[in-house]
Amino acid sequence: xxxxxxxxxxxxxxxxxxxxxxxxxxxxxxxxxxxxxxxxxxxxxxxxxxxxxxxxxxxxxxxxxxxxxxxxxxxxxxxx
Numbered sequence: 001x002x003x004x005x006x007x008x009x010x011x012x013x014x015x016x017x018x019x020x021x022x023x024x025x026x027x028x029x030x031x032x033x034x035x036x037x038x039x040x041x042x043x044x045x046x047x048x049x050x051x052x053x054x055x056x057x058x059x060x061x062x063x064x065x066x067x068x069x070x071x072x073x074x075x076x077x078x079x080x
Contacts, residue, residue, distance in 0.1 A: 005060060007074060009038040019061035034063070039071040052079055 005016040014021045014035055021038075022029040048059040058065045058072065065072040 005040060005044065007035065007038040007040040009035045014038060016061065016063060019063060021063075034074065034076075036074055036076055038074045039068075040065070041071045043072050 007014050007016060007021070012023060014023050014032060015029065021032045021035055023032050043058050043060050043065055047065070050057045050059055050064070055066065055078075057075065057077075058067070064075050064077055066075045067073075
């Protein structure tokens, strides 16, 4: 079973699967670029915590999330 994580970019639901994001269309799943700023209420319990400049990030399949008051937000890696 493939683990999927739903994230929301405005009203658009996106699925994170194996490190890539997809949106549902009538033709099926379509790949989308990293949706920086997209939110999810929870992340998998096996997400890897990463500390950088005293801020905790969470790595889920190579995608970084940062906890915010609204949920977990997709972010670019600050060290790149």
